[in-house]
Amino acid sequence: MPEASPAHDHALIRDLVGRAAHLADEGTPDDYRTLYTHDATWTFGASTQNGIEEIVASARQRRAEGISGPETATRHLVVPLHVTVDGDTADAVSYFLFFGDTTSAPVVRVFGVYTDELTRTPEGWRIHRRVSRVG
Amino acid sequence: MPEASPAHDHALIRDLVGRAAHLADEGTPDDYRTLYTHDATWTFGASTQNGIEEIVASARQRRAEGISGPETATRHLVVPLHVTVDGDTADAVSYFLFFGDTTSAPVVRVFGVYTDELTRTPEGWRIHRRVSRVG
Amino acid sequence: MPEASPAHDHALIRDLVGRAAHLADEGTPDDYRTLYTHDATWTFGASTQNGIEEIVASARQRRAEGISGPETATRHLVVPLHVTVDGDTADAVSYFLFFGDTTSAPVVRVFGVYTDELTRTPEGWRIHRRVSRVG
Numbered sequence: 001m002p003e004a005s006p007a008h009d010h011a012l013i014r015d016l017v018g019r020a021a022h023l024a025d026e027g028t029p030d031d032y033r034t035l036y037t038h039d040a041t042w043t044f045g046a047s048t049q050n051g052i053e054e055i056v057a058s059a060r061q062r063r064a065e066g067i068s069g070p071e072t073a074t075r076h077l078v079v080p081l082h083v084t085v086d087g088d089t090a091d092a093v094s095y096f097l098f099f100g101d102t103t104s105a106p107v108v109r110v111f112g113v114y115t116d117e118l119t120r121t122p123e124g125w126r127i128h129r130r131v132s133r134v135g
Numbered sequence: 136m137p138e139a140s141p142a143h144d145h146a147l148i149r150d151l152v153g154r155a156a157h158l159a160d161e162g163t164p165d166d167y168r169t170l171y172t173h174d175a176t177w178t179f180g181a182s183t184q185n186g187i188e189e190i191v192a193s194a195r196q197r198r199a200e201g202i203s204g205p206e207t208a209t210r211h212l213v214v215p216l217h218v219t220v221d222g223d224t225a226d227a228v229s230y231f232l233f234f235g236d237t238t239s240a241p242v243v244r245v246f247g248v249y250t251d252e253l254t255r256t257p258e259g260w261r262i263h264r265r266v267s268r269v270g
Numbered sequence: 271m272p273e274a275s276p277a278h279d280h281a282l283i284r285d286l287v288g289r290a291a292h293l294a295d296e297g298t299p300d301d302y303r304t305l306y307t308h309d310a311t312w313t314f315g316a317s318t319q320n321g322i323e324e325i326v327a328s329a330r331q332r333r334a335e336g337i338s339g340p341e342t343a344t345r346h347l348v349v350p351l352h353v354t355v356d357g358d359t360a361d362a363v364s365y366f367l368f369f370g371d372t373t374s375a376p377v378v379r380v381f382g383v384y385t386d387e388l389t390r391t392p393e394g395w396r397i398h399r400r401v402s403r404v405g
Contacts, residue, residue: 005140005142005143005275005277006143006146007140007142007143007145007146007275007277007278007281008142008275008276008277008280010143010146010150010277011142011146011276011277011280011281011353015280015351015352015353015354016352018349018350018351018352018363019351019352021351021365022351022352022363073405075365075381077349077365077367078349078351079153079212079213079214079349080153081150081153081154081156081157081213082150082151082153082154082157083146083150084150093153093157095156095210095212097212097241099378099381102381102405103404103405105378106367106378106380106381107378108234108240108241108242108243108378110241111210111234111237111241134238135208135237135238140275140277140278141278141281142275142277142278142280142281143277145278145281145285146277146281214288214347214348214349215288216285216288216289216291216292216348217285217286217288217289217292218281218285219285228288228292230291230345230347232347232376243369243375243376243377243378245376246345246369246372246376269373270343270372270373
């Protein structure tokens, strides 16, 4: 196991945010279990998903409705802006762009901001709280 | 204080470039003081802002004119491409996309390049010289 | 020479992916020699370029045809999502957006994914295998 360092934590957290985007587009709903803590919350405007089961269920529903995920010609472009590590917790702010029509004439459907609180777990860094804001 | 390392400097500089984007969108003009050295210059085409006071004043003017900043439905998507650290100075090149209409149908108004020279100060890395090119 | 560390490798690989974008837009075809191994392959759909000479020749052709490179008002926005280092090899997945009309009204012409295998060489990290997928 590589030694912990602030720089390594930064790299791992940027990777985590990137994997969250990639798995939203190409993974399965259950893959979200590798991204979020068991008690994670994800707030999107007035709506909050409480706990990993609700987060997975919500991803499953978006897939069922064709909103996002494989075969929907959508992708999440997520760019981490800054990461602040404080021991076993961290904060990260990222811009996200939700693209549609990626197989033809790609268009930005949503521009927003993720504000993440992250936690170091025995399995690595996980998102503990994500707040999505649009605009 | 964490030990300096090339990797940590890379992470801090990527964070600085990201914070510059974030604060341009959600911060105050005075927040630019946390990003630039006192004697920083920012060149945009034929125009150059000399020193932090001109940089802050220019940000204030863009806010007053509704060009960018909070409540203007604009955002800066900034992606650092590569960072080269040489002791207490560094170079970074980033692509920036200035988006408008972010709360409705986001559109790229400007695509450009930042070429940054950075300096390590007692308060952390700061931008010493930024050149913005469009296109 | 700075000591190797997982975090430093991460930073160097992100830089390499970023330089590949930057040089595709502003460099020369021969600059690709600083990005790829001698025996690198680049697969784009059903087509594969085998070895650095084919990769350079293909870049030269794109320039000759005005498809990309300087003076074509195009740019590659490339965002590394996650990097996994295993000793002297690494994997990286990035999203790329190929923009046209960057000097007037920038438009996303292509949204795609780079899946890269990288190798540590005496001259630094290099791309050994790149697969580009569109959509």
